[in-house]
Amino acid sequence: MKKLSILLLVASAVAVLFSSCNKEYAEPTIAWTPYTLSSYVTIGDETTYNTTLEITANAEAGISTIEVYKYIYTGEDYTTVAVDGPTGYTDLTAFTWTLTTQNVETDFAGGVTSIVYEVAVTDASEVPQTTTKDYTFMVDEAYTVTMIIEDEDGTLITDATVTFDGSELTASPYEYEYVMPGTYTYTVEATGFESVNVTDFVMPSSDTTFTVTMLASLSAWSDTTLLALQGQQTWATYEGEAVTIYESAEIGVGFTYTDAGIGRITTTTGCEGWVVVADVSGFTTYSQIVDAYTNGTPVTQIDLNVDQRAYEEVYFVAKIGTEYKLVRYVLGHRSATTGNILGFTHKTKA
Known part of the structure; x- marks a missing residue:
């Protein structure tokens, strides 16, 4: 519903920062209460033409000046009206005062499109820094x-x-x-x-x-899941740690066969299949791995290179029940004494 109104927009603070040769001070800040994005003012109701704000200025280097300006705009043209600012703040690092705007109905006559109150706080650093914040009353729909x-x-x-x-x-x-x-x-x-x-x-x-x-984000890569070749999980080790499983329902992968440097993985119960993905560098959302699976051709068996000299990463999306996971083959290890080991990490919905 249209409202013919005067709009109070509280603009974001704009700070002009100059670095000091000796010490860098934080730029001044301006805060106020109550904070609202807008204030609806009804023409004809004088009690709604103005607002009262309790303003707090902070300056690490001490406050040098606080100035208040009132700009009356007609389109892009404007005139400036002096507004008395506060006193008693010199060299303080924090100062609070009350600003009550002084608008009357005639201020908005003659094609006036907006009135802007600007508060400017300058600190006492060697190269002064100034922060401004505006309050804008606008006449429009x-x-x-x-x-x-x-x-x-x-x-x-x-x-x-x-x-x-x-x-x-x-x-x-x-x-x-x-x-x-x-x-x-x-x-x-x-x-x-x-x-x-x-x-x-x-x-x-x-x-x-x-x-x-x-869009749901992807999680970070998980810790590595180690799988021993089926039948070796009772004695296989990797870097001194026992590897006691040959399949993981979490990623839908089982290590079921090896021969001549090839490690064959097959889907576990509950895993519908995998879609191999060549490039995952642009994957940041869960929907991307869902789309990769949906638009690909699922398989239930992959032969991985487990020869340490010819190892290369392989990425695939697994569908486990209704959940999708991006799985990365990160480790292949062959040893007659410690067993055949595969390692995987994965990402899912964050």
Whole structure:
């Protein structure tokens, strides 16, 4: 629903950092309460024209100046109005004061499109550093954008971190009010999923709801699973450690045969098959290994080179029940005294 409103947008702080020849100080910071992305102001209701903010400035090198400016925009043109800033902060490393904006209805007449309050904090380092933060009241039509975050199965993700136009939400609902038509950036991050970064989202002249589908990340490579040749698991060792299994249901692999430097692996019970993958360098999401299996030709037997001099890695995707795993052959060992050993690591859904 359209709202003819005055929009308070809290812009992200922009810091200008100059390095000191003697000591590098952290750049000043500006924080305030209450923090909101927007404030809806109804024309005709004077109590909604302004906001009061408790602002805290921090400067490791000590505060040199705090200045407040008011810019009145008509399109791209603007005029500057002096605003009294606080006093009593010189050389302090932290200072808190209250800023109450001073807008009246006539301020927005005559084609005024926005009013910006800028707070600038400069520190006392040898090469001064300045941080600014803006508060913008805008006169225009504004809308609401709602983002629904879900995984590939359509399950809602309610604990993602969404940043839209610099404003962060860490839990659902992911709703941003009073958004102007235009082009925006947003990011979505959630544990176990690949981040989503969009730089060209176009906000239409209407309330908008859309869904962001998160792709599950792949885990890191697991520890190595060692398999002895079937029949040797009662006595085989590798680097002094006993290797007591010849098959692993976790990766769907059994070491069942060897001959002339070849180690033959076969699928275990519950493993549908494997699809050999030549290049996994671009694999970062679980859906990629699912697609590799779905689009490939599954096999149930592979002969691996276990001659240490001719060893080469082999990658394959195993389907075990409804789960998919990217398996890597990492080790082949032959010995008449310690047995025939194969080693594998794997990745799955993070």
